[in-house]
Amino acid sequence: MIHRVTLPIPQASVAEWRAGDVVIVSGILLTARDLAHRRILNAAETGWDLPFDPTGLPIFHCGPLARRDASGWTITGLGPTTSARMESSTPAILARYQTPFLIGKGGMGPATRQSLIDHRAAYLAAVGGTGALGARAVDGVVGVYWLEEVGMPDAVWILRVRGYGPLVVTMDSTGRDLHDEIARAAETRSTTV
């Protein structure tokens, strides 16, 4: 099943996505890697105001490649980074910011799986390495935060995308996890060689 969605999207729609569905997204999302996750949570704990509001925005595990000239920023590479690095901070983020879905690669662990069920959210896998296609889907840079402090890949980029995908729902709100299913099957097959 293919879902073409425009953000913001009601959580009830995300809750209906099932593992194996394909999603193409348009609208505003933010990028954050492990460093940005830690900074966001740190701010929440210390009562420090964030310079941006992550509420309701999909989180893309991605360190973009960007170029700046007189007319502003152009994204020249946009694709997923390994999501496992965000495992420890994701449940707290999902609980706090009503994140509708995550985009990344490689899947996540049991804590995230449970919190996707709790918050009726989903995890979408982008094809690793397809940074040129991603760059072409970017319609504009809405804002970039913490660039000075953490550098280009680890900064938080708020981006408007159009027709970004294909993304595959690999962890859905019923607790299914395609990464886990495929890894188990692969392990079983490889022990019989």
Added chain:
Amino acid sequence: MTRREQWVSALERAVRTATVVLPRDVVQALRGALDRETTELARLHLETILENERVARENGLPLCQDTGTPVFFVRAGAESPWLADLPDALSDAVRAATDSVPLRPSAIHPFTDENVGNVARGVPVIDWDLVPGRDLEITYVAKGGGSENASGLLFVPPGAGSDAVLRAVLTHVVRVAPRACPPIVIGVGIGGTADWALRLAKRALVRRLDARHPDPSIAAFEVRLLDAVNRSGIGPAGLGGATTALAVHADFAYRHPASLPVGVALQCWADRRATVRIPESGIAEVME
């Protein structure tokens, strides 16, 4: 143009080409894989990878946003008059390409997390292979972090034979392949010392995808391992299918009686490489 400028310009062009244009043998292998895949998702993923390849090439965009750790494999003719000048030229070329392509700044201090660009202590990585002759042959490889994290150093019980080596590598690869942006290329270094096994594995990654090892027993190992890895069903993007790896390249060295180290190096489908030759004349030339 001074000699140094000519080198830097040729090397910078090689870095750009590798970053933007996927080598023809890799594209061919991906197309072959697409022909073999039967499920909808596996085909969708390979089509997306090939579409990405086209968009990158036609728009001069990096194939992947992770433009990688810059690595140069140098086959250095011991009698080349240019050996001493090369390392600085390699650093200058990476600096120039970081601005012109541009490359993502990817050299980070291991303790402070300070990001200093793409030239720093130990970066670019230079692997020297001293060979007879007067030519320098320099292959640039962009090594992605995701696939580098999937490297392995395994210690197989000595004397357990090629089946045991195959099983150990297979177990490792099946565990890590989903994180390395499959379909992957697998380098395996068998024997030697621990560091040497890994170095052999890394160097093997530079081979053309369709080239098998000249030693028939190693070539047979490559074929068997590729088949076993592809039967795992991990597939393109790690989401199921018949193509987990595009190729296996193995190499070997004699081992100590009590030790059988096996190095495993993986490269993602974005198997980005380009070669420059500097013959005795000193004129650098980017190879096709």
